[in-house]
Amino acid sequence: MNTSLKSLLLIATISSLTACGGGSKNSTPVTPAPAAAATTLAPSPTATPTAVLAQTQTEANAIGAELKAGLAGAQTAAGNSSLPAGIETAALPTAVAMDMSAQMCSSGTMSYDTNIMGQIAAGSKVITTYGNCVVKAFAGTTAAGATYNGSTTMEYTRYVGPTDLTFKTTYANFSITGGGFNMVAINSTQVCDRTPTAASCYYSDGKRGWSTGVTYSATQGATGTYSASYAGGIAKIVFTNFGKVGGTAVITGAAGNSATITYTSATSYSVSITSGGVTTTYTVTV
Numbered sequence: 001m002n003t004s005l006k007s008l009l010l011i012a013t014i015s016s017l018t019a020c021g022g023g024s025k026n027s028t029p030v031t032p033a034p035a036a037a038a039t040t041l042a043p044s045p046t047a048t049p050t051a052v053l054a055q056t057q058t059e060a061n062a063i064g065a066e067l068k069a070g071l072a073g074a075q076t077a078a079g080n081s082s083l084p085a086g087i088e089t090a091a092l093p094t095a096v097a098m099d100m101s102a103q104m105c106s107s108g109t110m111s112y113d114t115n116i117m118g119q120i121a122a123g124s125k126v127i128t129t130y131g132n133c134v135v136k137a138f139a140g141t142t143a144a145g146a147t148y149n150g151s152t153t154m155e156y157t158r159y160v161g162p163t164d165l166t167f168k169t170t171y172a173n174f175s176i177t178g179g180g181f182n183m184v185a186i187n188s189t190q191v192c193d194r195t196p197t198a199a200s201c202y203y204s205d206g207k208r209g210w211s212t213g214v215t216y217s218a219t220q221g222a223t224g225t226y227s228a229s230y231a232g233g234i235a236k237i238v239f240t241n242f243g244k245v246g247g248t249a250v251i252t253g254a255a256g257n258s259a260t261i262t263y264t265s266a267t268s269y270s271v272s273i274t275s276g277g278v279t280t281t282y283t284v285t286v
Contacts, residue, residue, distance in 0.1 A: 041168070041189060042209035043227040043234045045202050050233035051253035053273050059231075060271040060282035063259055066230060067249055068286075070208060070237055074222035076188075077203055077210040108132035108147070125155040134178075150174030150185065158193075166193045221247045244286070 053059055109131040116124045130148035150173040158166035171186040191209075192201040203210045207228060214224030221243025227236050233254065241247035245266045251259040256276055263269045264283070272281040 041191065042204040042207055043229060044191070044209050045211040045225050045227045045236065046200070047209070047227050047234050047236075049227070049236045049252045049254060049257075051231040051235040051257065052233065053231060053235075053251070053253045053257040053259055053275055055273050055275055055278070055280045057282050059273060060259075060284050062231075063251060063261065063271050063273075064269070064284035064286070066228065066235075066251075067237070067242070067261060070226060070228070070239070070249075071222055071242065071244070073205055073208050073210075073226070074214060074216045074224065074239065076205060077208070077214045077224065077226070078216035078222070105130075105133035105148075106136050107134045110148070120156060120159050122156055122158055124159065125153060127151065127153045130174075146176050146178050148174075148176055163194060163196045166191075168192070218243070 053063075110128065110133045112126060112128045114124075114126045116126065129151040133148040135146050135148060150171065152172070152174060153170045154167060155170075156165060156167045158164075168189055168191045170189045174186045188206070189204045190201055191204060192199065201212060203212075208226040209228070211225040214222065214226075216222045216224075221241045222239040223241055225236065225238050227234055229235075230251075231253070236252045238250045238252075239247065240249070242249045242261075246263050249261040251261070253259075257274070259271055259273045261269055261271050261284075263286075266286075268283055268285050270281050271284050272279050
């Protein structure tokens with residue numbers, strides 16, 4: 001669990017509760033915050049694969065290009081894909097009862113704007129903007145002394161009740177520094193779905209939707225799952241210690257379509273494409 005993001009989402013949650021009449025006094029003057037930059041959502045990592053993979057060298061080369069781009073994206077996803085991991089769903093929208101004054105900045109600014117009037121519903125939105133906000137200490141986090149910058153937009157896309165909802169949080173040039181944190185500016189979207197029996201979230205970088213728990217290192221490569229728009233459909237890619245010189249990757253497309261990629265040398269790997277029960281192997285230069 002990333003406590004810095006927990007702090008962020010708790011602040012945003014309390015902002016929305018205050019707007020709805022919940023929480024308590026707001027000790028910081030509130031001014032409308034600018035909207036966060038729009039972010040295109042990538043397919044969910046749990047989306048059904050629909051891409052049709054051709055058995056050609058051209059397709060094998062295209063797969064190689066996707067894996068190269070996906071590997072580069074994994075480096076960022078390794079830090080961001082685990083940010084939600086139930087943090088938002090555990091707090092939204094009524095499970096937190098804290099004095100709003102305890103959530104504000106000891107210096108700098110935090111402002112929010114919301115279209116919530118009364119009850120939360122699909123389309124309800126809270127936009128929070130931070131300007132060198134040095135976070136005060138409050139229960140359940142260790143973010144005291146951290147400086148927040150940038151903005152977030154939290155929007156409910158489905159809302160039935162506190163345990164049955166879907167929402168997305170878009171980060172625009174958002175960063176946390178100090179207090180034990182040192183995050184580069186984040187421009188991405190977290191998507192979360194909660195039902196009475198389960199909760200799931202995924203990270204979208206605009207092109208790929210990553211599952212939680214993605215790992216990456218220069219020596220061990222990337223391990224994790226993502227979905228992407230590919231070949232006119234959706235492809236699911238699973239990395240297993242896939243790096244620049246080793247490991248494997250498996251691409252799943254429409255029923256009966258898949259590809260397995262393994263390194264044959266430091267400069268090439270084999271791409272075995274299966275379609276209609278037939279497998280053909282190609283060599284791709286890294």
